[in-house]
Amino acid sequence: MSIVARSPADRVxxxxxxxxxxxxxxxxxxxxxTLITAAPLGAGTATGWAxxxxxxxxxxxxxxxxxxxxxxxxxxxxxxxxxxxxxxxAGPGLIDWLVGLGTGFDRERDGTLALGLEAAHSRxxxxxxxxxxTGRTVLDALVRAVQATPSIETLVAGLHGLMQDADGRVRGxxxxxxxxxFRLPARAVVLATxxxxxxxxxxTNPRGALGRGLLAAAxxxxxxxxxxxxxxxxxxxxxxxxxxxxxxxxxxxEGARLIDEAGDPVMAGIEGGDLAPRDVVARGxxxxxxxxxxxxxxxxxxxxxxxxQRFPTVAALCAExxxxxxxxxxxxxxxxxxxxxxxxxxxxxxxxVPGLWxxxxxxxxxxxxxxxxxxNSLLEALAFAPRISESVxxxxxxxxVDRPARLPQIRSEDAAVLSEIRGLMEHGVGVVxxxxxxxxxxxxxxxxxxxxxxAAATGLLIARAALARRESRGAHWRSDYPGQLPAxxxxxxxxxxxxxxxxxxxxxA
Numbered sequence: 001m002s003i004v005a006r007s008p009a010d011r012v013x014x015x016x017x018x019x020x021x022x023x024x025x026x027x028x029x030x031x032x033x034t035l036i037t038a039a040p041l042g043a044g045t046a047t048g049w050a051x052x053x054x055x056x057x058x059x060x061x062x063x064x065x066x067x068x069x070x071x072x073x074x075x076x077x078x079x080x081x082x083x084x085x086x087x088x089x090a091g092p093g094l095i096d097w098l099v100g101l102g103t104g105f106d107r108e109r110d111g112t113l114a115l116g117l118e119a120a121h122s123r124x125x126x127x128x129x130x131x132x133x134t135g136r137t138v139l140d141a142l143v144r145a146v147q148a149t150p151s152i153e154t155l156v157a158g159l160h161g162l163m164q165d166a167d168g169r170v171r172g173x174x175x176x177x178x179x180x181x182f183r184l185p186a187r188a189v190v191l192a193t194x195x196x197x198x199x200x201x202x203x204t205n206p207r208g209a210l211g212r213g214l215l216a217a218a219x220x221x222x223x224x225x226x227x228x229x230x231x232x233x234x235x236x237x238x239x240x241x242x243x244x245x246x247x248x249x250x251x252x253x254e255g256a257r258l259i260d261e262a263g264d265p266v267m268a269g270i271e272g273g274d275l276a277p278r279d280v281v282a283r284g285x286x287x288x289x290x291x292x293x294x295x296x297x298x299x300x301x302x303x304x305x306x307x308x309q310r311f312p313t314v315a316a317l318c319a320e321x322x323x324x325x326x327x328x329x330x331x332x333x334x335x336x337x338x339x340x341x342x343x344x345x346x347x348x349x350x351x352x353v354p355g356l357w358x359x360x361x362x363x364x365x366x367x368x369x370x371x372x373x374x375x376n377s378l379l380e381a382l383a384f385a386p387r388i389s390e391s392v393x394x395x396x397x398x399x400x401v402d403r404p405a406r407l408p409q410i411r412s413e414d415a416a417v418l419s420e421i422r423g424l425m426e427h428g429v430g431v432v433x434x435x436x437x438x439x440x441x442x443x444x445x446x447x448x449x450x451x452x453x454x455a456a457a458t459g460l461l462i463a464r465a466a467l468a469r470r471e472s473r474g475a476h477w478r479s480d481y482p483g484q485l486p487a488x489x490x491x492x493x494x495x496x497x498x499x500x501x502x503x504x505x506x507x508x509a
Contacts, residue, residue, distance in 0.1 A: 016192030020360025020381035050135025051248035056091030075369020076474035077487035170355035200336035236335035239321035296329030348391035370474025
């Protein structure tokens with residue numbers, strides 16, 4: 001679609017076309033929205049790869065308060081109780097909203113929703129679609145709805161930075177397409193740009209998940225929170241692919257076990273065992289690998305025999321790797337999966353910079369704390385989208401924007417530099433951390449950032465936050481500081497970032 005028809009005075013820009021961006025654009029209708037996506041709608045987003053489902057207290061034995069309690073327990077002291085309860089209470093209604101958009105969730109023979117169990121959930125509350133294709137199914141429904149909404153136009157382009165007026169208010173974005181930069185003014189901007197997993201050599205995220213929205217917000221002066229908390233999914237399939245295919249946590253909920261090459265249980269003696277929270281299982285596997293063991297997810301037998309029906313996505317991934325899960329265990333290892341930290345936002349999704357909102361993985365809402373509970377990610381994005389819509393409606397119309405004499409030069413990441421950054425993050429800011437490895441990563445990332453690498457600048461923010469947190473909590477585990485301090489958030493602002501000059505400056509827009 002053309003982007004000329006929208007008046008900048010009324011336009012709201014949503015950057016990102018995963019569940020967060022699409023849901024926000026739909027909730028903003030009939031206000032005029034320009035949806036900026038790095039790839040054609042339905043492609044290049046982590047939402048489409050989400051296997052597990054959406055957590056919602058839909059069962060007769062369940063309640064939002066129980067869901068909130070499980071969220072708090074997984075968050076290791078940093079989840080905000082009021083946020084957890086509000087999101088959990090919104091869950092059932094959000095499922096109904098998706099059904100109304102045509103999302104075909106799996107159902108039992110009596111027509112009720114089929115509910116799965118995942119690690120650290122006390123009830124079966126995982127609403128799924130086509131077995132382990134929930135993300136794809138939800139994404140397709142949202143894309144259809146967006147395409148049928150006249151007030152939403154789409155633009156395939158990359159985000160380069162944020163436009164700000166003389167008072168610092170965000171008034172649009174600087175985008176790039178085919179190496180050419182251009183401005184797009186707007187009354188408000190919502191960042192829904194996803195996570196940072198592609199900064200790591202082992203990841204389940206799309207290759208574009210480099211934290212560009214996070215960095216753009218930082219350069220605009222937005223406060224960032226809890227950047228050190230990167231969740232590593234314990235069971236990425238170790239089959240030599242990049243990104244790594246995922247073996248959903250729901251497999252363990254249905255009885256799959258983690259074993260080593262001798263058939264011994266990897267999680268023996270650890271509280272929660274195979275269904276412990278993700279950070280616990282990821283460390284258990286990481287430590288086993290460090291002792292020279294090979295770790296497998298054992299689905300052999302009845303579960304493996306019905307994989308093609310119950311978990312068709314994983315079954316297809318195994319087939320591509322030459323694995324028959326009915327007779328062979330699946331080799332697995334932890335991989336960077338989800339960023340609990342992000343742009344600090346309030347209950348309405350507002351950042352600390354006027355005119356800028358954030359939704360989904362790029363935001364730090366207070367829900368996930370130090371360790372996200374399985375299947376709470378799609379839920380969070382869906383829950384905050386209507387709040388953001390209501391808040392954006394209060395934004396003042398665009399009057400004028402101070403424009404610089406020139407647009408920034410667009411530079412792509414050098415492949416060799418990005419490969420080095422991914423290795424630095426993997427080994428220095430990974431599942432288990434210590435001061436020596438973090439310091440080495442910080443020093444080298446600072447050098448690469450000064451040379452103009454945006455990926456290094458983003459990695460540097462995460463590494464510095466991890467070095468500063470001298471305790472072990474949730475997904476942040478320090479082998480040199482295994483104990484816990486009193487619970488606290490870490491907040492980075494332009495005044496406290498101690499980042500290189502390039503990170504402190506606003507984008508040339």
